[in-house]
Amino acid sequence: MLLSDVGEFGLIERVAEIVGGDDERVVIGIGDDCAVLEWNDAKYLLVTTDTLVEQVHFRLDWATPEDVGGRAIAANLSDIAAMGGTPLAATVSIATPPELAVDTVEELYRGMQQVSAKYGLPIVGGDTVKSDRWITLSITVLGEVKKGNLLTRSGARPGDVVVVTGTLGDAAAGLDVLERGTGTMSPEIEGRLLAAHLRPEPRLREIQLLFDSLTPTSCIDLSDGLASDLRHICTASGVGAEVELEKVPISVECHNIAALTGKPALEYALSGGEDFELLLTIPPDSVGDLPRLLRATTTKVIGRIVDDASIVTGVDIEGNRVALGKGYEHF
């Protein structure tokens, strides 16, 4: 049997069975956005890691090395945000062909440094090795979280509302701009979509703002797409969910490219992935606090958690259930 037969999530399940095991220092192991370790009386230590492969996850003819580096750091920081945490330190490993220009590698690290400096994340170590042909970039980010603020995928309860921290689909739309080539829409529109794809912003500030007056019950970062990531929350929490499709926030720019490509804007939003917005669940009695926070962030209510775990569905404006589609599959 090949990896392509079992897929990413099939593989993760098998791996987790092999390496799983009890350890009193481990609060959460494989299966959430970060691993969670005991740190001290007040805080947990968070660990997350992401690997990016050239020609699979990025192309240097589509993105500058700075953008690739910055985006790789941002993706890891998004995982820290999804657990309610703040950044602590990063290590960066790079495998590159020896015939790569030193300038290219320096630009990659400059892009990482810019984003990590912006969010207070020192890069403290790493490894540099030779590869056969393509660059592989593997980043590990440590974070910390107050014990009372820890958010996982498994705390959603029936009746909770589902919220997202920003418009969805822009990153996937930006990838379409790169694939089609620029110049078919206005430079402003293309620029905003490209920025969403190339320079995503981890929601570290937003999640701390939400803690001020809300008590989120679960959280995940939208890396694989709403359809897939909401399923992760539901599976881990043993609940279902209904998404009111007309409430899913979609940007004007995403509607623009949808009109051009003929692919529904909602498909970008539900299946696109890599928006790095957060998907949270919040108790219904907190919803009253959202309007004030909505001004400070771009958080929107898009649905609710239901008791029946077999239901993870969209609901259209007429109340009909509509499939949410699939997310990004890595193999």
Add this chain to the structure above:
Amino acid sequence: MLLSDVGEFGLIERVAEIVGGDDERVVIGIGDDCAVLEWNDAKYLLVTTDTLVEQVHFRLDWATPEDVGGRAIAANLSDIAAMGGTPLAATVSIATPPELAVDTVEELYRGMQQVSAKYGLPIVGGDTVKSDRWITLSITVLGEVKKGNLLTRSGARPGDVVVVTGTLGDAAAGLDVLERGTGTMSPEIEGRLLAAHLRPEPRLREIQLLFDSLTPTSCIDLSDGLASDLRHICTASGVGAEVELEKVPISVECHNIAALTGKPALEYALSGGEDFELLLTIPPDSVGDLPRLLRATTTKVIGRIVDDASIVTGVDIEGNRVALGKGYEHF
């Protein structure tokens, strides 16, 4: 300018300049076996990461996937030992071609699990992504160290003695067995050399034993070879070193393959690399305690630290200075 022009250490210097920066939480950043972060009054947090690329660092026709996985964990644990630390948790990222057999990946993780379980290291997370052609394995290990036990590369002082925790050159000799094909020496000899290469033992227990009665001033793990790694200690500490070549511990098995290949046994020992023994410096007044510890471990005195930083040399049995040669260069 290409990476092959500046080499691994040239690249690390450039990278360290880009990502360097002060942060009060960072005790030691890029440039030692682990990064060191503030944790609490009693302890520091250690972070180390290693990336292994198929066909560059391992071949699945020479090593079983179990051996590759176990060795990757051991190499990271060796970095924790080199800082005087004990293991805390690991993350594992793997990039693999989709047409790889699931069994192969499971065996890799089984090998990692065996070694990590042996040393009390839970594997708590990771990433699984698609690669173009070869496997890239990137492992990050966290450790902890009592503040008083922290060992770095920079504490060696003139007059200190240089010690190593075991025989050197066996791992390189084991690689030669693989390259030449087995069957030219006795199965016992080949088996011992292959084990040194494929299943190295991180010196976690030995370093804790040494703390009981010695106060090491600096430490590094022998991953690039004695010649190269001793230079790292000397550069970081601003000192020189003389190695008494006849005292470098070399196994009977290594002498056996040297007789067969015509390559001097000392060359295996000085330039071979990946033995994952520790190289330590110890104040001369502690040397009296070594004999007792020598029975418990295989630690041997091989030289001494000198004031003149321009001298990092071997000394032969007649007192003549002899070049130590080069270590492993990654690009």
